[in-house]
Amino acid sequence: MTVVPDTSGLAGALSGASAILFDLDGVLTPTAVVHEQAWKQLFDGFLASVPDAAPYRESDYFDHIDGKPRFDGVRDFLTSRGIVLPEGPADDEPAHDTVHGLGNRKNKVFNDIVEAGGVQPYEGSVRLVDAALARGLKLAVVSSSRNAPAVLKAAGLSDYFPVVVDGVVAVAQGLPGKPSPATYEYAARLLDLPSQDCVVVEDAVSGVQAGSAGDFRSVIGVDRGAGRQTLLDAGATVVVNDLAELL
Numbered sequence: 001m002t003v004v005p006d007t008s009g010l011a012g013a014l015s016g017a018s019a020i021l022f023d024l025d026g027v028l029t030p031t032a033v034v035h036e037q038a039w040k041q042l043f044d045g046f047l048a049s050v051p052d053a054a055p056y057r058e059s060d061y062f063d064h065i066d067g068k069p070r071f072d073g074v075r076d077f078l079t080s081r082g083i084v085l086p087e088g089p090a091d092d093e094p095a096h097d098t099v100h101g102l103g104n105r106k107n108k109v110f111n112d113i114v115e116a117g118g119v120q121p122y123e124g125s126v127r128l129v130d131a132a133l134a135r136g137l138k139l140a141v142v143s144s145s146r147n148a149p150a151v152l153k154a155a156g157l158s159d160y161f162p163v164v165v166d167g168v169v170a171v172a173q174g175l176p177g178k179p180s181p182a183t184y185e186y187a188a189r190l191l192d193l194p195s196q197d198c199v200v201v202e203d204a205v206s207g208v209q210a211g212s213a214g215d216f217r218s219v220i221g222v223d224r225g226a227g228r229q230t231l232l233d234a235g236a237t238v239v240v241n242d243l244a245e246l247l
């Protein structure tokens with residue numbers, strides 16, 4: 001009998017890996033949709049007070065904001081409209097029209113939406129997480145968001161992920177955000193593994209670029225709207241529409 005090596009499904013995509021490093025928003029939970037909503041609400045309101053500014057479009061989220069640390073998203077979107085605002089202090093009032101004020105306003109809108117509606121994780125993602133754990137793989141969450149622990153808790157996923165590198169950890173450790181690979185590399189170190197042994201799972205272009213810039217085993221792109229070819233061009237090893245496809 002001929003033994004054919006199994007290179008399909010989970011075994012193929014994760015072959016030889018010891019850990020999976022998951023982005024959170026848009027990979028484990030559909031919170032990318034909530035972030036999109038919150039950004040739209042923020043900039044619709046802000047741009048209404050700016051004469052002759054082009055209105056906020058859905059594509060702005062993917063072009064300037066998705067996957068980046070919040071204040072970078074604010075700054076990069078404003079730059080796309082030729083708008084320069086003072087930075088303001090990091091804890092600036094959400095009511096202030098500064099980079100940090102707008103970022104904190106967006107955070108408030110996001111938290112209000114999450115608290116009102118709760119968060120259901122993607123079913124296919126939970127199935128992959130369960131299968132990975134059953135095979136003894138280590139798991140971590142690497143998110144630009146400062147709300148990652150709150151979102152994991154709201155989604156009932158906290159117990160799965162002893163290692164969470166979020167926006168708060170990144171700032172505390174002085175790590176640059178995605179598209180730098182630094183936060184993913186830090187998660188691998190916390191798991192006591194070389195990057196080579198870890199697979200990165202991402203839905204955003206900046207996140208796929210982060211994985212691709214590091215020395216990781218592979219980068220799995222999840223197409224939640226960024227576009228299959230766009231994610232491949234950004235450096236994804238493989239692109240799926242749902243993580244259950246890897247089972």
Ligand SMILES: [Mg+2]
Nearest residue numbers: 023025026204
């Ligand atoms: Mg994401």
